[in-house]
Amino acid sequence: MMVIRYCGAMLATLALVACNASAPGDAVAQGTVADKPAASPAGLDLVPLTITSGGKTHAFTVEMARTSQQQAKGLMFRTELAPDMGMLFPFPRPKPASFWMKNTVIALDLLFVRSDGTIESIAANAEPYSLDPISSGEPVAAVLELAGGRAAELGLKPGDTVTWRDRG
Numbered sequence: 481m482m483v484i485r486y487c488g489a490m491l492a493t494l495a496l497v498a499c500n501a502s503a504p505g506d507a508v509a510q511g512t513v514a515d516k517p518a519a520s521p522a523g524l525d526l527v528p529l530t531i532t533s534g535g536k537t538h539a540f541t542v543e544m545a546r547t548s549q550q551q552a553k554g555l556m557f558r559t560e561l562a563p564d565m566g567m568l569f570p571f572p573r574p575k576p577a578s579f580w581m582k583n584t585v586i587a588l589d590l591l592f593v594r595s596d597g598t599i600e601s602i603a604a605n606a607e608p609y610s611l612d613p614i615s616s617g618e619p620v621a622a623v624l625e626l627a628g629g630r631a632a633e634l635g636l637k638p639g640d641t642v643t644w645r646d647r648g
Contacts, residue, residue: 522553544568563627568625571620577592590614
């Protein structure tokens with residue numbers, strides 16, 4: 481009986497804390513707090529990223545998938561991705577990159593980015609749930625995932641420049 485009362489009290493306390501906590505969207509709207517980067521609903525840091533193409537600059541906010549665990553999950557199970565959002569997979573050293581779409585519900589554009597920030601190649605509208613590998617043509621420093629079709633919509637192409645502020 482004592483355990484049931486203790487558990488009930490703990491659940492009530494947790495419910496009160498949850499009701500008073502900020503919603504994940506609030507952190508995004510408020511930006512940074514005490515020099516800490518804002519976090520996405522998945523708990524990843526959000527950073528600004530720009531792509532310069534044909535004299536135009538396109539601004540995005542991207543989730544930083546820094547750890548191998550974050551990179552393994554990526555955008556799996558997400559049902560939507562806003563046009564000005566994405567996920568960046570930075571690597572400690574340039575390497576050949578290969579991705580698949582297992583458990584990825586939405587089509588994505590994968591932009592393979594060299595260490596100098598230029599786009600090496602673009603895999604457009606990667607097929608959801610596909611186990612086929614999607615690979616870079618050479619070692620890259622990062623991979624940027626955007627909503628499927630976004631690269632074509634903006635006229636992005638290999639050689640365009642990607643810049644972001646890493647808060648590692």
